[in-house]
Amino acid sequence: GAGVSQSPSNKVTEKGKDVELRCDPISGHTALYWYRQSLGQGLEFLIYFQGNSAPDKSGLPSDRFSAERTGGSVSTLTIQRTQQEDSAVYLCASSFRAGTNTGELFFGEGSRLTVL
């Protein structure tokens, strides 16, 4: 597609359930990033991929969070046993490359997660 696509756009789940959030980056972008944004707050870095590998997972809040990327394209962020504090907007971005020459990041519209 023309831009970064995220799904679902909205997800309401019950505490303790697992959720999967999907990100389809811009074709040809090798770098992919996941951020979390709580209401009215800034962006909290979660993880980034260069190709299929994740050089930096330092932002994942707990071992309930995991992410993978296959074929250098689509990425899935999985949250197991969701808690109410996981409620936030999860933003995905992609760029031509990561590293010290990173240029513009292109963002999706986000997946709004509400844990009841």
Add this chain to the structure above:
Amino acid sequence: SQQGEEDPQALSIQEGENATMNCSYKTSINNLQWYRQNSGRGLVHLILIRSNEREKHSGRLRVTLDTSKKSSSLLITASRAADTASYFCAQINTNAGKSTFGDGTTLTVKP
């Protein structure tokens, strides 16, 4: 924030006035970027300034960078109601691949 801070947190001005937002960061950078976020939407890239640049212009936007003070500013001239949004700076560090964002400045431009 994880890396730096923007100030002010919120700014309210009248249409036609200039808006200035500041960003401070903590580690060495390769470049610094400014993004805009309309309510409920993703972020949109506005402008990138490299560590060896001191000032950059794009339309009504002017960005400055002072690496000795580890700070940057974004000036929006002749503001319009449509400029109402949150503005974030993002730092691209010399030793990391990730882009780290500040907490943002919420700008309200009153018609």
